[in-house]
Amino acid sequence: MAPRTAEIIAVGSELLGSTRTDTNSLYLAERLSALGIDLRIKSVVGDEREDLATMFRHAFGRSDLVILTGGLGPTDDDLTRDVVSDALGLPMTPDETIVTKIRGRFERRGMTMPEVNRRQAQVPRGAVVLDNPNGTAPGLFIDHDGKIVILLPGPPRELQPMFELLCAGPLQDRASDERAYRTSIFITGRGESHVEQAVQPIYSRWRDANPPISTTILAAMGQIELHLVLRDRDEARGRASLERARNELLAAIGDDVYSTDGRTMEQVVGDLLASRRYTFAAAESCTGGLLTSRLTDVPGSSSYVRAGIVAYAYEDKTALLGVPKAMIESDGAVSESVAVAMAEGIRERTGADVTVGITGVAGPGGGTDKKPVGTVVIAVIVPEKPVYVRTYSFIGGRAMVKFQATQAAMDRIRRMLT
């Protein structure tokens, strides 16, 4: 049967703590979406047999595909295989070819396979074993009662190639001919309620269209995202509707849209720099190098990112960037004149075409009545345009202020280069 709906259950008490997120589910969500399978629910369950059994039974009852990640290790804590075989009434038998493979992995590292690892060779009746080239735990693909259950190991570098090579194909073969089409619009520079006001009349009309388009508005740090989804059997018709809806939304929002193809702000700015053959350099204070780091997260960014100088201390703003000491004393380190002098200083020192100066109060300390925490001054220089400088007030903690400042700086470059 073609799986239309899916659930993901991540197994492991450690994933319930405050220090870890379940990154596998993000990857799987994207892959399922590409396969036209709706993800309905995702959950994280600790290493408790009863909880996992209940969650799995309910998931199997209501969805066509259940993917369980983690809990396939050799120890008593690793319950996933047992729970699934119990719930589906599939007895398990050991598979000696798996034992041989696991033993080989240990031997190649000069070690002896501990006996506990034999647990990993238990296979429920009828399950297809999914080879794991990057770890000891094999995965399992179970086609049962017209539904599919997939068990994958927890480490992303094991899970991802296994899903790609061994699961995506069989799921694709079974997939329905109705596909989900998605598009997104990323916006920065205006608040959520203003975006909502502008777009609500448009998306409510498309929601009632045939086929309907559902829209989600997402306010993330420093940006608003509109996600549009449509399901259709006819690809040409589906894509055309989606594009019309997207174009209406774009017309309503205008140049606050920075991306319509899922590219991040750093990719958008990087592509603009690359297409104009401009080089880039930043002079950062309160953002501490985050702007340069974000821009260099993009593969290939070494072709346009020249350099960055983080001048946290006053004397380094003078020594490294040539900001006049008298200017810092008279105007303050967080001032429009200093931000411009930083952008000019890095331009002189690197010869980069596009430069930025950022100075501000990231907090939690250092705020004053006139320049409270969140005050950030951004100067941007691009060829053949007047120097841009503006004082922003950002809300939130230190990390949020840093991020929003880098977002605003990149958005300004984008607007000046577009």
Added chain:
Amino acid sequence: MAPRTAEIIAVGSELLGSTRTDTNSLYLAERLSALGIDLRIKSVVGDEREDLATMFRHAFGRSDLVILTGGLGPTDDDLTRDVVSDALGLPMTPDETIVTKIRGRFERRGMTMPEVNRRQAQVPRGAVVLDNPNGTAPGLFIDHDGKIVILLPGPPRELQPMFELLCAGPLQDRASDERAYRTSIFITGRGESHVEQAVQPIYSRWRDANPPISTTILAAMGQIELHLVLRDRDEARGRASLERARNELLAAIGDDVYSTDGRTMEQVVGDLLASRRYTFAAAESCTGGLLTSRLTDVPGSSSYVRAGIVAYAYEDKTALLGVPKAMIESDGAVSESVAVAMAEGIRERTGADVTVGITGVAGPGGGTDKKPVGTVVIAVIVPEKPVYVRTYSFIGGRAMVKFQATQAAMDRIRRMLT
């Protein structure tokens, strides 16, 4: 009744996409743990009435406390209030004081309250309304059949103060006198299997102790975490057992442990720099400013972080850091001599006490047979010690290589200053 077990249900189709993580559950996991309440399951459910109703009924059936986040907005998609009141059989009535508050919020911004917002004033019978100073959606606290259900809005800046001010107290009052005590050990510089080998005999003994201590080993990017948890009614006894177990583990792992109190690597290094009154500056190439940015994520870091120079291009390594052009040509930009010259160059230019030079191949392009992707050279200079330099080979994609390089650089500073 004292809630011992909890579940978190995050509501919203957007949280099922590949671009967003449910950060609220990380915050709530930490707060519940501090209150001695076990988090058993957390889930994300889309805006589908039936799915949410099923998940809520099961969660309410098996756990003492259910926290639902999101889905409290004014639109038809916002189902949480309706589903909970239906499932518990509590009829809803409008609360005019809420309407007045919401209307006030709109009026202060010169706007008229849309009629749809009246939905947010619906209150199930017996529920305590939780005031939301940062948004329109009030929360709800429901004490029903000896269990507790809490509804909170999705945006973290609304949810967190509401939980802190309005939920933590009442939960604390109801909490059992048996508390969970936790400690963690953060390790870097050795692989997961080596850590496991060293600590397994110790933690398996404590697992069988009375009261037992459970240990979770977590391999995150560039670090291994051991999390120890013990539950006891007697705080002194509980803490003493936990400390003995922790000390045994510390003895077995030695100086690969960088933190035993939850501090991040950047905090640990920052505290070492501050306590020695040393200043810091970095010369970065492949990490693109991430090292300086991570160190400046720590509040108060401006007292020791002097400056950073990101020299991506060859000519900037020479112009900004004084790396001899001939050295780059003869040894290559990714070489131990260049890394040392970068660390020396930034030290000369800033006068900082502790300096780092990082150069490498972050990928995906740029690798060669001799210097494949993941090759990173790190040089560290601290007062009164010989210059340190080493060539590392990191695995993973661009972001992972960048992160691991900054982690290794900070760990080296830690070891050299300890």
